[in-house]
Amino acid sequence: MMAEWGGPVKHWPRIKSAMDPAIPRTLYQSEHEAFRRTVRQFFSNEVLPEYAKWEEAGITPRSIWRRAGEIGILGTSIPADYGGSGGGFRYDAIVMEELGYWGLGAPSWDLHSYIVAPYLVEFGNEEQKRRWLPGMASGEVIASIGMTEPDSGSDLKGMRTSARRDGDHYVINGAKTFITNGINGDLIVLSAKTEPALGAKGVSLFLVDTATPGYRKGRNLHKIGNRGQDTAQLFFDDVRVPASALLGRENDGWRMLMHGLVQERLIVAIRSLSMCEAAYDQTLEYVRTRKAFGNPILDFQNTRFKLAEVATAIDAMRPFLDQCIALHAEGKVTPVLAAKAKLGVTEVADRVIDACLQLHGGYGYTTDFPISRLWVDARLHRIYAGTNEVMKHIIGKAL
Secondary structure, eight states, rough: OOOTTTTTTSSSSSSSSTTOSSOOOOOHHHHHHHHHHHHHIIIIIHHHHHHHHHHTTOOOOOOHHHHHHTSSTTTTSSOGTTSSSSOHHHHHHHHHHHHEEETOOOHHHHHHEEEEEEEHHHHHOHHHHOOOOOHHHHTSSSSSOOOOTTTTTTTTOOOOOOOETTTTTEEEEEEEEEETTTTOOOOEEEEEOOOOGGGGGEEEEEEEEESTTTTTEEEEEOOOOOTTEEEEEEEEEEEEEEEEGGEETTHHHHHHHHHHHHHHHHHHHHHHHHHHHHHHHHHHHHHHHOOTEEGGGSSSHHHHHHHHHHHHHHHHHHHHHHHHHHHHHHHHHHHHHHHHHHHHHHHHHHHHHHHHHHHHHHGGGGGSTHHHHHHHHHHGGGGSSSSHHHHHHHHHHTT
């Protein structure tokens, strides 16, 4: 029944969990579901058939970014005045759910649209919004965010990249790593120390055009998962940007980053739970048709017990996460709640997807079945947007 990675969508069945949960979902209205059908059709007809090629190349072509912009996927929360649809976070969540369900770890439309764009919408001035947001909504401009550094990892306070004021410009020096869209990118929201003596309070954010002299793209990093998503090392050698490239106020970057990480961590949770649902659906289909000792694998008690555990874990997490989405649409999710969502869902996802791969037996370890892609792609989520150890620290401090 299953096709190779990137095969026709009809070979990737949607059986129960995402569309018919044990507890009915009340998060979305008819207009949201109409948008979901448009997104799904686009993924089915134009993305999945080509996806394996992008993974082989290690990068997604810019043409599909522009096509996603035409469909409206890239501007769901960008205000209409700047080229988007201004639909709000529920529409963002629909795209993320579909990306997760169909196993599309790349292209990184979620980072571009739902992590980077909100920085400009929330903190950008009119000139900055007019310059960058329309191109981001159309897919003509591909955006990234530069926080992680080779020596600091999740410790953003320890960043070494510096931005020194020089008249009407800033001169930036340093390096970043693990930057999604780092090769394709035209714009980066870059974090840098403007007052090193102030520690975290001396961080600023800059909107840097990647064509600026001194901006250097390193190699496209090879990863075990999300292989169609370009991920780069970046270097800044006396990159000279105008003072107008400063996002918000000088030395206010830490506050903006913490604000943005709430949504970023919810995004990871949303994608992770949809991947769980996909793993369950794929596995249920497989064990119904695969036979061992003359019987369908589903007839064995161990299989039924394992899938019972999986179904229960998913159904227990779904109402919690839906409530987080609803709260965030109203701006009411706290950093601690976002950390709980990210920690809880990603830990469940690793257990669920691993159990589902196990039920595929040897076939689960081949790329002939999409469960293997889900398995390697999901592993990033316990690291991305702050490691789960950092999430525990955030939650623990609030006790």
